[in-house]
Amino acid sequence: MTQKKVLTIAGTDVSGGAGYAADVKTFEDHDLYGFCALTTIVSMDPNTWSHRVHHVPLEVLDEQLETALSLSPNTVKTGMLPNEDVISRASEAIKKSDAEFFIFDPVMVCKGDDTVLNPGVVDSMQKELLPISTIVTPNLVEAGNLAGMKTPKTVEEVKEAAKKIYEYGPKYVVIKGGTDLQVDEALDIFYDGESFYGLYADKLEKAYNHGAGCTFAAAVASNFTNGLEPLEAVKAAKAFVASAIKHGSQMNEHVGVVRHNAYNKVGTVDVQVKPL
Template sequence: MIANVLTIAGTDPSGGAGIQADIKTFSALGAYATSAITAVVAQNTQGVRSYVALEPSFVADQIDAVLDDVRIDAVKIGMIANAQVAEAVADRLRHHAARNIVLDPVMVAKSGHALLAPDAVAAVRDLLVPMATLITPNLPEAAVLLGREDDWTAEDMRAHLPDLLALGPEWVLLKGGHLQDSTESTDLLTGAAGTETFAAPRITTRNDHGTGCTLSSAIAALLPSRSVTQSVREAKTFLHDALAASDALDVGHGHGPVHHFHRLWPREPR
């Protein structure tokens, strides 16, 4: 049976990140996409101009509208915007006994613009992280969640995995892409079953907009029919190939999107 997956996140009118990237990723991987929007974001490949968080009650209504009617096999949570929205999302997912929750703790856009109000960090950490099957922080996000300096080394990544797991998720995927001292990008997946290392060669491209959104939504799309480890492995392969194929796109003047449909679109236009 085709999986139905819900994304709860903000928008990206340029199509490379947020809700738009999630829907593309779900679709590319054979899952049916549903969505609940937390914030409307004015952004493009060059950066975020502004955003408007939606009323928490309206975010809750969207989630209820989907879950009252549609069997949802997995949930991806992205941009939350503020503490009140975090509280609403946690309340409704708990009410509906949502499962297979993948939390990408989005805090800062690729351009460096903040996407999470300062008062929301505690709400995300204390309400949403413990509900998650898997969280997928990058190193700056992990530093905020742990209240430590963003001065990671490869040794720090492994040393602080237990601290992230102690926040309450079943699994943690700590992404090491911000470490620039290697030709490889290394992520660490840890849970009760142990720790696994995922390493891939770095791809030289400016088209890296929405990589975190794409990876977390790919995991969510795969999770209903696979183990966490296998979902992460296949999602990382999908993202690596989407990055490698991204130069086939010509979108914007900044950080362009990855090629979500690299497996489906012909190499040359017909």
């Protein structure tokens, strides 16, 4: 097999927009071989779209990880890790692997919810996953939790959160501000321990963004695996997911999903990088 391999340790999404489905679609679109160890099975109430999260038994996760590590992934990415035990299993697996990169997407809440699935996961993530991360990709809510502060709302608050998160040990931090920061463009902020960079794209009037966070982190993982330098890897990932959002579609009355192959099939989106 000539393709490089990426393992995602993540949950399902029956709608196909997020979770391991988003990861594997994204890996494939970057000419990588993706595979998965499942942590949760997630369904949605058809009437309200509220999420129903079911944990995979630990012994089943252990068996999956045993198999996955035998396939020698070049990169490991994590998604939904629902409790401290699963975080510990993931941390152990990453340390045992020969993977060159670990992309940590600190999924704490389901789409449309600001309540952390399990408050104990924050402490475990800080202790067990941040110190071994190549890069961590939180949104604003996740960044606030990891940094031990309120959810950042301004560029200066995001920079403060990035510094606090960096102190736990990841090599790089990128905080997804998206359209929620108090600026005119969709802004994400990258920090390498010394310098801050803003990644800017146009805000979209109508955004189909279900799965955007998973897709972004999977694109970051893909770009690291394919040899891009860190800031360039994040820039390319932002362009990839911005195109996926722009060309997404309405799935039903509750959710609109990103189009994972839009960047290569439909068109790119311009992303500007500026020092902050």
